[in-house]
Amino acid sequence: MSIRTPSTTQSRQALLDLERTKERLSLNQTRISSGNRITRPGDDPTAAAAILNFGDSIQANTQFVRQADAAIGFLTSSEDVVASAISSVERLQELTQTGSSSSAAEVDSIRTSLLSLANTQSQGKYLFAGTQTQGTAAHPLPFEDAAAPAGPINYWGNSGSITLSVTGTTTVSTNIPGDTTFFGAGGQGSNTDLFKAVTDLRDGLATNNTALITTASANLKNSLDNLIKVRTDLGGRQSGLLDLKDTLSGFNVTLEGLQNTQQDTDYAKAATEYSSDQTIQSASLSVMARTNKTNLFDYLA
Amino acid sequence: MPGLNASLYIGLSGLQAQQSALGVVGHNIANVNTPGYTRQRADLTSNQSLVEGQVFFGTGVSLNTVQGIRDRFLDLQIYRETAKQSGATERYSGVDAVSTSLGDTSSTGISAQIQAFFQGFQDLAARPEDSALRTNLVGKAQTMITGLQSRYTLLDDQRNSADQAVGSLVTEVNTLTTQIAQLNQQISSETTPGSNNDARDQRKSLTDKLAGLVGIHVFEESNGGYQITLDSGAATLVSGSSSFNLQTSSGGVALDNHLRVEAVMGGSVVDVTNGIKDGQLGAKLDLRDNILVGFQRQLDQLAAGVAGQVNLLHRTGFAADGVTTGNDFFQSGVANGASGIPTTVSAVTFYKGMVNALSVNAAIATNPTLIAAAGVAGAKGDNAKANAIGSLQSTTGTVDTNGDGVGDSGPFSSTVGSLVSDVGTQSQTYKAQSDTQQNLLSALQTQRDSISGVDLNEEAASMMNLQRGYQASARFLSVINQLTDQLVNQFGK
Numbered sequence: 042m043s044i045r046t047p048s049t050t051q052s053r054q055a056l057l058d059l060e061r062t063k064e065r066l067s068l069n070q071t072r073i074s075s076g077n078r079i080t081r082p083g084d085d086p087t088a089a090a091a092i093l094n095f096g097d098s099i100q101a102n103t104q105f106v107r108q109a110d111a112a113i114g115f116l117t118s119s120e121d122v123v124a125s126a127i128s129s130v131e132r133l134q135e136l137t138q139t140g141s142s143s144s145a146a147e148v149d150s151i152r153t154s155l156l157s158l159a160n161t162q163s164q165g166k167y168l169f170a171g172t173q174t175q176g177t178a179a180h181p182l183p184f185e186d187a188a189a190p191a192g193p194i195n196y197w198g199n200s201g202s203i204t205l206s207v208t209g210t211t212t213v214s215t216n217i218p219g220d221t222t223f224f225g226a227g228g229q230g231s232n233t234d235l236f237k238a239v240t241d242l243r244d245g246l247a248t249n250n251t252a253l254i255t256t257a258s259a260n261l262k263n264s265l266d267n268l269i270k271v272r273t274d275l276g277g278r279q280s281g282l283l284d285l286k287d288t289l290s291g292f293n294v295t296l297e298g299l300q301n302t303q304q305d306t307d308y309a310k311a312a313t314e315y316s317s318d319q320t321i322q323s324a325s326l327s328v329m330a331r332t333n334k335t336n337l338f339d340y341l342a
Numbered sequence: 343m344p345g346l347n348a349s350l351y352i353g354l355s356g357l358q359a360q361q362s363a364l365g366v367v368g369h370n371i372a373n374v375n376t377p378g379y380t381r382q383r384a385d386l387t388s389n390q391s392l393v394e395g396q397v398f399f400g401t402g403v404s405l406n407t408v409q410g411i412r413d414r415f416l417d418l419q420i421y422r423e424t425a426k427q428s429g430a431t432e433r434y435s436g437v438d439a440v441s442t443s444l445g446d447t448s449s450t451g452i453s454a455q456i457q458a459f460f461q462g463f464q465d466l467a468a469r470p471e472d473s474a475l476r477t478n479l480v481g482k483a484q485t486m487i488t489g490l491q492s493r494y495t496l497l498d499d500q501r502n503s504a505d506q507a508v509g510s511l512v513t514e515v516n517t518l519t520t521q522i523a524q525l526n527q528q529i530s531s532e533t534t535p536g537s538n539n540d541a542r543d544q545r546k547s548l549t550d551k552l553a554g555l556v557g558i559h560v561f562e563e564s565n566g567g568y569q570i571t572l573d574s575g576a577a578t579l580v581s582g583s584s585s586f587n588l589q590t591s592s593g594g595v596a597l598d599n600h601l602r603v604e605a606v607m608g609g610s611v612v613d614v615t616n617g618i619k620d621g622q623l624g625a626k627l628d629l630r631d632n633i634l635v636g637f638q639r640q641l642d643q644l645a646a647g648v649a650g651q652v653n654l655l656h657r658t659g660f661a662a663d664g665v666t667t668g669n670d671f672f673q674s675g676v677a678n679g680a681s682g683i684p685t686t687v688s689a690v691t692f693y694k695g696m697v698n699a700l701s702v703n704a705a706i707a708t709n710p711t712l713i714a715a716a717g718v719a720g721a722k723g724d725n726a727k728a729n730a731i732g733s734l735q736s737t738t739g740t741v742d743t744n745g746d747g748v749g750d751s752g753p754f755s756s757t758v759g760s761l762v763s764d765v766g767t768q769s770q771t772y773k774a775q776s777d778t779q780q781n782l783l784s785a786l787q788t789q790r791d792s793i794s795g796v797d798l799n800e801e802a803a804s805m806m807n808l809q810r811g812y813q814a815s816a817r818f819l820s821v822i823n824q825l826t827d828q829l830v831n832q833f834g835k
Contacts, residue, residue: 046797049795083767090759096453206729
């Protein structure tokens with residue numbers, strides 16, 4: 042026995058199939074033209090959430106790279122200052138051996154230049170002032186000569202550390218407070234105070250006070266050791282940050298790769314599906330046209 | 343033995359019966375494309391015989407009934423599945439309309455904007471002295487708020503448009519139920535049960551439409567009338583020849599000032615807003631009162647989490663002058679904190695309305711130096727607060743997602759992620775449901791067609807048969823006529 046297949050059944054089924062083919066065609070077309078496999082979250086909710094997640098991580102890593110760049114900016118400037126200070130101190134050490142009363146003027150100018158180095162600004166902030174990066178109303182500069190030119194040179198910054206987050210969990214300090222850098226471990230007026238040493242040297246040369254010059258020479262050695270330590274510290278932080286930047290950038294490349302596998306259209310697949318659907322569409326259209334033609338009425342006279 | 347006159351009547355009955363049956367064929371052909379039409383068949387039966395002694399002489403043919411070829415249970419099944427199918431399709435298109443915007447995974451998405459806001463704090467941490475960065479941060483905060491609010495408004499728009507559809511759908515439902523009740527009246531008063539085929543067809547096509555609009559259960563009573571109730575059973579729409587109207591009234595605050603749907607039965611009015619599960623109306627109500635509200639709730643919770651957590655840290659920080667403290671970064675008109683924001687993550691009716699009420703503290707917006715980047719007083723270069731706020735973006739437990747007043751989420755990005763996957767999953771589910779229902783419905787309709795549909799070939803064949811029958815009857819009449827002529831005019835000449 043045969044099942045009745047009335048005319049409406051055929052056309053309804055054919056129409057439904059055609060509509061579905063058309064829907065698939067348009068979906069694949071969007072995939073191909075946009076380059077995205079997922080055109081809306083409903084296409085693949087899990088992948089949509091994963092793409093978002095990868096995107097967040099990439100954005101966060103990119104931000105950490107920016108933070109690291111900012112930190113490197115401050116650290117490089119600080120290191121340059123410390124390097125200049127080191128060459129100045131080296132010149133001062135020469136002068137302790139070869140200097141005479143006529144060198145006092147040179148030492149004084151080095152003292153002035155050291156003071157201005159200590160007051161260096163970068164991107165609107167004093168590098169060696171702790172967190173007191175813009176000074177205060179009473180003391181606009183971090184280092185001030187209390188009674189120029191006699192000294193002593195006072196420090197008006199603080200010992201605050203400015204840290205930046207460079208990964209979710211680690212932070213890096215972007216500064217070295219001025220007192221640590223220029224006064225050393227002993228603090229102001231001690232045998233590690235660079236400004237005291239240079240003032241003493243100037244005064245010793247001017248008055249030909251050998252004992253003072255000898256003390257100053259020994260203290261300059263202490264200051265030089267301290268500056269070199271600071272410079273090493275700054276350099277070490279920078280190289281750590283550069284490594285971190287490399288790691289983060291490499292990590293981002295991996296993440297982008299993963300994101301793309303979820304997000305990007307597989308062109309070969311989409312194009313194959315598209316052309317096969319096209320074939321289906323044109324075949325069903327021509328079959329529909331033929332089916333509608335065959336009818337007993339055509340053969341009745 | 344029947345006389346010649348009796349034979350004339352046999353021929354006549356043949357002519358009449360074939361002609362009537364041809365009329366039925368014509369009716370079938372004419373309705374080949376009528377939706378819901380059930381093919382009809384003329385039932386021809388031979389007439390009572392004349393008995394003469396032991397011999398039974400036939401007296402021709404007559405058309406007793408015109409019968410619709412239908413399967414009543416298939417019809418009832420189709421109504422039920424139609425309602426489910428249109429419900430799923432409607433829900434899918436409602437969710438799909440908001441999914442692209444809510445699920446935006448690009449840099450304009452909610453997630454990216456929230457992250458950009460917190461990165462603004464991280465940038466500020468690098469240079470807290472820079473007033474340009476502060477202005478920039480305010481801009482990023484406003485972009486984030488606008489981003490959240492535009493999504494929230496989109497959801498509101500969708501809810502309102504669903505609400506508007508509710509009113510017009512109720513009117514359509516009432517028109518249909520009235521018509522169905524009238525047809526019930528005609529059908530139950532027919533003299534021969536099952537004879538009023540066309541009224542049944544009309545009723546079927548109207549009930550199909552009704553099922554598309556509202557989820558219904560249909561029962562056929564013994565007199566052929568339909569009894570129609572809502573799919574939850576909450577109210578009766580049609581019972582025999584009487585129909586009961588639905589009406590709308592303002593739902594007040596409980597329904598966010600949207601319409602309440604009520605059934606009027608006799609003197610009593612029953613609230614059926616939650617009693618319609620499927621059909622367009624059920625889906626619109628579900629979208630309006632449940633599905634889209636769920637998405638809005640997640641946005642509110644997110645906004646409350648961001649605002650509450652940032653404020654909590656920000657108010658203990660110090661502004662650029664190193665002195666000013668105690669300011670909130672965000673302000674809003676709802677909830678309970680000192681400035682109207684939850685001071686910590688706490689439950690306030692799921693933080694409803696948080697997104698719309700959120701804004702950057704006006705004092706900070708006009709004077710960004712009030713942003714508290716410093717953790718200690720008097721140090722312009724201190725960035726402890728900016729760092730702390732910046733790292734909020736990867737802190738867990740910042741959003742209260744279950745309304746118990748305790749943060750229970752992953753980082754903000756995972757809250758957005760779960761919203762996206764929620765939207766996606768719902769959209770996928772309704773799409774799959776709609777496809778499945780469509781397949782089921784199409785199978786049922788094919789089954790129904792194979793029983794009730796008009797097949798033109800079949801009609802052509804029976805048309806030929808009937809034509810031949812008519813020709814033969816006519817020929818028979820002419821033969822009897824000749825015989826009569828022979829008898830009356832030629833006999834005895």
